Amino acid sequence: MSTLAERLRELRGQLTQLALGRVLGVSVPLISSWERGAVPPPERLNDYARYFAQAKPGPKLPRLGELSGDEHQAYEKLRRDLNRLRGSVEDEPEVPHPLRFPPGQAITIVSSELPGFIREQFGDVSKPQGPDYVDAYKYADLDALIELLSFVRGMNPSNPTLVGVPRELSTDDLTAAHLIVLGGVDFNEVTEAVMDDLSHVPVKQLRRATFQDTGAFSVAWADGRRSEFVPKLLPDQHGTSLREDVAQYLRAPNPYNRERTLSFFNGMYSRGSYGVVRALTDPEIHRRNATYVDRRFRGADTYSIVCRVKIVANEVVVPDWTVDDIRLHEWPEVERDRSGGAAIQ
Structure with a gap:
């Protein structure tokens, strides 16, 4: 053999x-x-x-x-x-992966941009006139972007892939491509615009009034309840540490071109964005999560998962969406029919 x-x-x-x-x-x-x-x-x-x-x-x-x-x-x-x-027999058909796109079709990754007052803290490497200038310091979620970009290019080798912050992208970059939007409303104006266009999705990210605020995701349940999910921060000897972030993965038609898709990865903090990206790229988890998404939302062109992103020993734990406690909110919701069975709303 x-x-x-x-x-x-x-x-x-x-x-x-x-x-x-x-x-x-x-x-x-x-x-x-x-x-x-x-x-x-x-x-x-x-x-x-x-x-x-x-x-x-x-x-x-x-x-x-x-x-x-x-x-x-x-x-x-x-x-x-x-x-x-x-050594891994797979008798089931290949599961569609949310980050696999039709060959040849363009992909645009829209990343959040760090504000100037934060980049200034990096010194000369953040100044275009400096001899050691590093352009990549403009990205607010650099860990998430590196992880996402390598995976998307590996899974879609024939697709032209463009990366940029909102100010660098043209209307054609947004309308002619599958959009992948990375990061939240505080640092990414495309995120804010997209969330306004998707007003029927009952999940909103709340802006942080000050840089010290945690912010939150606000959700409206089908039964009329409203909830706010906030990150967990704990004081320690170094100040304050992040113990658990909240993040959203959303899939919808591109609001600027319904023949293309929108994929949205956003945490309240950078490690939340990184964790929710890893949910669909991590070698140990991504196939399981892709299978869950395919089975749970089959037939829906727009869907959302708000989940926990746990931080253990200062490391991001990749969210496993098959674990009920990890998922905080899903839309469309599952409701129970009179016989006790589950029905997708």
Whole structure:
């Protein structure tokens, strides 16, 4: 019986590692490492299966919907075989991932921008005239942006991806692309505009009156109740530490072009934004959360999850949306029918 590495070399055949890397959106050293025994993540094996299931593989990775009936059967068989060799048999069909977009379609990541009075504290590296100027210091949620950008590009290798703060982006950047908006109303004016456009979603982020305030997410329940979810801050020997943030993941049609999507990741603090991004990018959690989203919101074009982001030993714990206590509010809500069953509102 062949090993996974041998099977990957066999599939590549006469195709160069460079050509395959371009199709999959990965580097030649990474392809080489997989063919020498390193273990690819399951989503990469699914990409292998989609590509080599084609009767005549071309220069691009096809969508599942672009495969013929015979090719789709070949894809399912090859995907199971590769995952079996990897040691993770997956008999269920591939679950759609919220951050996988149709090939070739543009993606724009709109990041929050740090205010000038905060950037000034970084010294010369934040000043354009300085010899050691670092442009990336303008981003308010840099950890979340780095995590998100690498994952989105890896999952969508043929999609042009643009990153910028609101002042840098044109109307075309917002209307012609799948929008991914990162960060809250305090530092991201696109977030504020989008939330106004999505007024039917019963979740609002409350602005912080001062920089010292925690802010909150306000939600309106279907039964008329209102709740405010606030971060948990505790005093310690260094001042105040964040013990638990509150964050929102929202998916909707792009309000400026309904043929594209909007994905919204926002915590009250930067680590909340990072945690809710990791919910859909972390290698151990993202497939589980993507499966939960697919099953819970199937058929809904607009949905929202407000969740806890716990901080333990100063490290972000990735939210697991399958745990009831982690989810604070979901919309559309689930209501109980008279027989005791659950029905989506």
